[in-house]
Amino acid sequence: MALTGRVPLERAHFEELLETRMSVETGQRPPSAAEGAPSAVRVIRRDGSVSPFDAGKISVALTKAFLAVEGGDAAASSRVHHVVAELTGQVEAALLRHTGPETPLHIEQIQDQVELALMRGEHHKVARAYVLYRDERAKAREAAAPAHPEVALSVKGADGTLRPLDWARVSHVVGEAVAGLEDVSAEPVLAEAKRNLYDGITADELALAQIMAARVLVEQEPNYSFVSARLLLDKLRGEALSYLAGAPRQASQDEMASEYAPYFRAYLRRAVELELVDPELTTFDLDKITAAIRPERDLDFGFLGLQTLYDRYFQHHNGVRFELPQAFFMRVAMGLAIREDNREARAIEFYELLSTFHFMASTPTLFNSGTNRAQLSSCFLTTVDDDLDSIFQAYKNNALLAKYSGGLGNDWTPVRGLGAHIKGTNGQSQGVVPFLKIANDTAVAVNQGGKRKGAACAYLETWHVDIEEFLDLRKNTGDDRRRTHDMNTANWVPDEFLRRVEANAEWTLFSPNETPDLHDLYGNAFAQRYREYEAAAARGEIKVFRKVRAVELWRRMLTMLFETGHPWITFKDPCNLRSPQQHVGVVHSSNLCTEITLNTNTEEVAVCNLGSVNLLKHVTPSGLDTERLEKTVRTAVRMLDNVIDINFYTIPEARRSNLRHRPVGLGIMGFQDALFELGVPFASEEAVKFADVSMEHLSYYAISASTDLAEERGQYQTFEGSLWSKGILPIDSMQLLIDARQGDGLDVDTSTTLDWAPLRERVKTVGMRNSNVMAIAPTATISNISGVGQSIEPLFQNLYVKSNMSGDFTVVNPHLVKSLKARGLWDEVMVSDLKYFDGSLGQIDRVPDDLKALYATAFEIESKWIVDAGSVRQKWIDQAQSLNLYIAAPSGRKLDELYRYAWHKGLKTTYYLRAQSATHVEKSTLRGTDGKLNAVSATPAPAAPAAAAPAAAPSPAPSPSPSAAVPAVSPAPSPSPAAAVPAEPKEMPKTDVDFVATEGAACRIDDPDCEACQ
Known part of the structure; x- marks a missing residue:
């Protein structure tokens, strides 16, 4: 062929x-x-x-x-x-x-x-x-x-002594590794392993030779990933058992059925002796605990998942891992159940959820549950005030929070801008940027014990006078003292700014020491006060301000997003208008991964505790398994709520906030895998509908579970006055955004399929245990552990090599392989073609069109499908989503359309912009520009109506479907005459420039230094 x-x-x-x-x-x-x-x-x-x-x-x-x-x-x-x-x-x-x-x-x-x-x-x-x-x-x-040449080889032990190679055991271990798996065989693994042996090989090298022998076959048959994992498991068993026994020891998977219980007791004793595990775990009824352990579940890992656990999660001493997978899951489960009345029953319930991959707790919980420093929370949000004490306290807080694996979101908007007056010294401020440089270096210095990089994201509102310097923070040129090469950055964008963009109007930048209340205002209240400050600046009452064209600033924001990957685009007003907790504060930023939207101030550091439901485990070919999903969600919410009371808090502001409001963030992962199981292409109305229905059920069950916990344990302290207490659930809060955005072309779907009235009434009368219950995190690492696609992401490629902190791993889409096998199309030629075409089926002629549609990769999918699915999810979520956006051939026009489309669709935040390398996209020469993405073009704006409402006048809505075109910039009339927006904005010059003449640095998926890629 x-x-x-x-x-x-x-x-x-x-x-x-x-x-x-x-x-x-x-x-x-x-x-x-x-x-x-x-x-x-x-x-x-x-x-x-x-x-x-x-x-x-x-x-x-x-x-x-x-x-x-x-x-x-x-x-x-x-x-x-x-x-x-x-x-x-x-x-x-x-x-x-x-x-x-x-x-x-x-x-x-x-x-x-x-x-x-x-x-x-x-x-x-x-x-x-x-x-x-x-x-x-x-x-x-x-x-x-020859098939298997007979060789007399020796294996070198840890003490240097030589012993004959036990080939019979190697054959037995490889035979166990392939048992029960389709389309794999021991023969090629043994043959390849034997070719890699030499006389005097060490025991570790012998184990590695077997693992590598299976690993090279993964691209031909995905099930060899499980074979590789099982061979790694044999190495781990030898390492753990030998360490605990104090002498070389091995056990096959069959033998572990009887060995796991005594092993677990020995493991627990040793971990307590080493002060790695909380001694309280030894007071559990270990007969019940060990009887519940299921050794056979050690076989359910793919190679990437188990290698990740081995490298970064398992307990170790002097580099020797002595925690086996089921011991790991049980340790985490026991740690989460440590304050339950019926500890053993709850620990077993939690263990069942974790060890079957139905639900996975976040990385900090997996790292630290059951240990002496049980810092289990994922995300911390802080606000930095405008004085040196607050700024340097923020550095200290960042270091303490990052030390135990916390991801950080810092709101820097209150810090006065460049040129602002400093009363204490009668001097001028150097602005916020020099302080951000120190924050960057702090994140680098505190790298979470080597387990993963320290990570922080700085947020700044779009009206801050230093915003243009903020946009440049990740550039590789310029004064390096004003660059933050390691810290993420994000724009905190008010609706008023995007109104000005669409109206082709002016935008005024202020220093927050002269406009302090803008920081705490949102919605129409922000817009009104902002216009008042513009009028004050026109009268000479404000010293530090600068006027820019809103479209020019937006263009720069998009240019930097493409060129450097930052700052991300997040939307202030939807986050606040729909926040259940607006009665006690303001959401000033999101977190490291843009899914958390909690209040912060100088007295409270917001904390969120995360975990994700594996959607693949909750679908069948006929649809969503709602009964199983409800059971999983109820247990998962209980686990997350337990984190709040068990948690080790490194700073008092975090403890105070978490115990008052008790927010948790239940999310999902494996969305793309679920679509594969259902046979539904990502780029389809059916996929958007599934996103809607699956999130509606999860929302219903999560809110119901928190209400049940409120009945059992009591409401969270600040429940009264919240949207919950008024019977306004997340789906209901959409109306608050619609009301505030009236006339701004908000295009959202508010339909429902479940009967929400009884739950709404129960929430009002019984209360909620948690101020927030849902957030969709990136799940980059825990999805690897669970063997599914991360979060709500479309498939990156059908065949590629993934790089992370554990190395490089061949990743093959097993769903695709299964489909191709069913049609007689899976062979070496197909493997070669997938490599040649970057894991895409699009140009492989013999693949049927229905499979090309079902297994389309992220860069083959129109980005608006991702936004549409995110939009219908967002109506059910009280926080936000880590929503990555993909563009195969970025241009200024496409980025402008995409990000304004996301705003019009009611999204709260976006995360990474993911783009292919420059050779995949067409470049043009820059003409009539200063190096900016210059395709944010406008058409003539209609004249403003004679009596424009103060809030905002109508603007054309974006296309309701991904297949239709979105106007490049469809200007809206002026929000108000007081805003100094011309009634008939001038037409912006059009240009044929589609791309910056440099390669962009948007996320490339397989970057081992990128938190989202881990």
Whole structure:
């Protein structure tokens, strides 16, 4: 069968490529090869011998690969030499990132990284030739080699003694690993493992050889991910049991059925001795606890999930992991049940939810539950006041909160702007930016014990006089003392600003020390007061202010978002107008991941406790399993509420806030997997409907569960006066936003399918245990653990390599593979084509159109479908969503349309803008611009009506469906004559500029330094 897009090569070029491959595989060094990496890193060659790692061989291999495709002229090309040098450096860095003298590289790992570097560098023809010939060589070796040559090898123990290799045990372990899985076999794993062995191999290297042997087969069959995980599990069992026994010990999965109970007791004793676990856990009825442990669930992990747990979550001592997966889940469950009346029953109930992946607690909860420092909360929001005591206290608070894995959202709006008067010194302020630089460095310094990077996000309102400098914080040019390369940033945008954008009007920037009440105002009250300050500035009563065109500032915001990935766009007014807690405060910012919307002030640091329901576990091919979902949600809300009382608070402001309001954030993950199970394409009305219905049920059950807890445990302290107490549920609060936005083209769906009246009445009379109950977090890591797609994200690619803190992992869409197998289309050619076309089916001719639609990747989906699904979810959620937006070919016009569309659809926040690399998008020359995205163009505005309402006059609504076009900027009439907005705004100059002539830094999905990618 012909290969789609196959690159024909002459035989001579194949021979050159073969020579290249053999030089890498056999370790023969070409005479011209340069010396490579330090010899401390070793490479296991095909014949089982070991040699020092030499990057020069990679350089030669890449050069000859280019020669094979591009012909003899490539060898003399300076471009090729430059590309090869760059690719060699990338491969070397990737290989050595997770490798040391004790962890040798295998030749297969090197080849994987060469292939990956070629694909990431967009050298598709060379990569394709490399992939195809690699397969050909593998088949040739398979045919030439005996099935299982008998070799007498020894294994070196930890004490240096040699013992004969027990091949029978290796065969048994691999046999266990493939048992019960479809389309996998022990034979190729054993054959590949045997080729990687050498005399004197260490026990760790022997285990790694088995894991790697299965891992290289994942792209051909996704179930080999489970095989790899089970082989890693065998290594972990040996590590844990040997550590606890004080002598080498192994146990197969079969033997663990009887070993797990005594192991768990020994593990708990040792963890308490090491002061890693709360001694209170030993007072549980351990007979009941150990009887509930299900060892077979250790087999349910994919390789990425288990490796992530192994590297970052399991308890360890001196680098030795001694916590097995079910012990980990039980420790977390016991920690969450530690104050329950019936501790054992509740711990088992919680364990059932976690160990079956129906629900997963957030990373800080998994890290710290049941330990002596049970800091279980995910997110902290702070407001920084305009004085040095508050600013430097904020740095200290950030450090203490980040130390135990908290993500930070800092509201910096109150800090006075550049040039503002300082009464105490009779000088002028340097503005907020120098203080943000220190906050950035604090986040870098406190890296959560090495488990993950310290992470913070700074928020600034769009009217702050320093907003333009704030936009530049992530740029790689300019004064580095005024840059924050490691800290996230976000715009906190009031509705009034976007009204001015659509009216092509002026916008005034102020210093908050002269306009202090703007910080606490929102909605029409903000708009009115803002206009009053504009009038005062016109009269000369305000010293520090600056007028800009709203469209120009919006253009800069979008330009920086594309160029640097920041600041994110979040909307102040929807967050406040729909907040249940507006009677006791103001939402001044969101958090690190833009899903939390809680009040903050100088006396209270908002805290939120997160967890996510796995939607894949709650659907069948016929639809949503509402009975199972209700059961999961009720238990999950109880777990999250328990966090508040158990929690270890590092600062008093966080404790005070959390105990008063008791917010939790229940979210979802695996949304795309659920759609696959239902056979529904993401880009469809059916998917939007499923987003609506699934979130409505989750909202109903979550609110009901919190009400039940209020009846059992009491209302939260500030319940009276809240929207809850008035019978205004999240779906009802949409009307508050509609009323405030009247005439601004708000396009939201407020339909329901359930009977909400009884629940509404029960909430009013019984109360709520929690001020907030829902928020959809990114779930980047816990979705890896659970083996599903993260959060509400569309599928990134059907086949790709994911990079995170645990290394690089081949990820294959198992749902796609299942569908292709059913139609007889899954074969090596399909694997090669998926690699060639970046995991997309779109250009593979033999794939039917219905599968192309169902398995369309994120950059093939019109972004407005993502917004539409987010919009119908948002009406049910009392907080917000971490909503990433994808654009395959970004342009100013597209970004303008997309983000205003999100505003019109009632979203509270957006998260990362995710874009493909620059070679995937068309660039244009900049004309008539200063380097900004210059496609935020306007059409002539209609004249303002004679008697415009003070709030806002109508503006054209965006398209109600993703398939229709949204106007680039459809100007609205002036909100008010007092706003100094011209009645007939001038038409903005149109331009054909579609893209900034630099590569953007929007999130690339597989960045190991990006929190959202972890």
